[in-house]
Amino acid sequence: MTFIKQLSVFIENKTGRLNEITKILADNSINIVCVSLADTAEYGIFRLIVSNPKTAQDILAQNGFASTLTDVIGVGLPHHFGMLNRMTEVLTAAEVSISYIYALNSGENNASIIIKTSDNTKAAEVLEASGFALIDSVEAYNL
Numbered sequence: 001m002t003f004i005k006q007l008s009v010f011i012e013n014k015t016g017r018l019n020e021i022t023k024i025l026a027d028n029s030i031n032i033v034c035v036s037l038a039d040t041a042e043y044g045i046f047r048l049i050v051s052n053p054k055t056a057q058d059i060l061a062q063n064g065f066a067s068t069l070t071d072v073i074g075v076g077l078p079h080h081f082g083m084l085n086r087m088t089e090v091l092t093a094a095e096v097s098i099s100y101i102y103a104l105n106s107g108e109n110n111a112s113i114i115i116k117t118s119d120n121t122k123a124a125e126v127l128e129a130s131g132f133a134l135i136d137s138v139e140a141y142n143l
Helices: 017-027 055-061 084-094 120-129 137-141
Strands: 005-012 032-039 043-050 067-077 098-104 113-119 133-135
Touching: 005 017, 005 055, 005 113, 005 137, 017 032, 017 043, 017 055, 032 098, 043 055, 043 098, 043 137, 055 067, 067 084, 067 120, 084 113, 084 120, 113 120, 120 133
Parallel strands: none
Antiparallel strands: 005 043, 005 067, 032 043, 067 113, 067 133, 098 113
16 A cells, blocks of 8 residues: 655745645645645645655745645545444544544545554454455555
């Protein structure tokens, strides 16, 4: 299993900062596959799956943005009642907690999500063993 590298960018919560990041990435031909933005009164964490995470991180650093790369898991979820619950039950039974979760558009008829867990290796193993389709990094970066 190759984990997906998520780029997390720390930004001030003020007008135009998000635009600066998206412009820098667009100007450097970095495709944004999916995003999640969490904010507080003063700053935000802009989590992204992008076509080239390391290059994106380097380019953003050159432009004054602090960021980190984090391993996350992409999970395909069929559009059936209770699939997210089934996934959380599998992880709970394995004593793996979910730190955060957000949507990933896989371009298919199924839903896909990004998850960060307390133990990504164990999570990937138990999810695959339970029949969940994991999305590898190559597939995620090219959506």
